[in-house]
Amino acid sequence: MICSKCGEASAHRSHRVGLKDRLVRIVQMIPYRCRKCGHRFYAYRAGETSSKLRTHEERKIMELRARLRWRRSKRELLAYGLGALILIAIVYVAIQQRVISE
Numbered sequence: 227m228i229c230s231k232c233g234e235a236s237a238h239r240s241h242r243v244g245l246k247d248r249l250v251r252i253v254q255m256i257p258y259r260c261r262k263c264g265h266r267f268y269a270y271r272a273g274e275t276s277s278k279l280r281t282h283e284e285r286k287i288m289e290l291r292a293r294l295r296w297r298r299s300k301r302e303l304l305a306y307g308l309g310a311l312i313l314i315a316i317v318y319v320a321i322q323q324r325v326i327s328e
Contacts, residue, residue, distance in 0.1 A: 227269070227280065229260035235281050236261040 227237035240259040242248060247257055255268040280288070 227258050227284070229258075229263060229265055230267045230269075231265040232260060232263045234260065234262045237267075240266060 227239075228235050229237045237258045237260045240257040242251065242257060250257070250268055254271040256271055257266060257268055259266045
């Protein structure tokens, strides 16, 4: 993260402390602190891909993480869908056996 005061790429996420940080969280802002100058500032979560706030390498890493999350989400969705289909098939067979035996 690039510091908004000194312009160095040495800012990192800061811990949330106090009521102010909790309230700012509602509007999707995250606290950061610069390792060089110690300046503490907030940045919008949506601005994480901004060229003003992030270095090129950080943006590439974030894009890779987003792609990996999307792949995992697709796999989980497929697994849940198959599980639901298998459950429906089992329930269908159980109902059919009950109807036939009556």
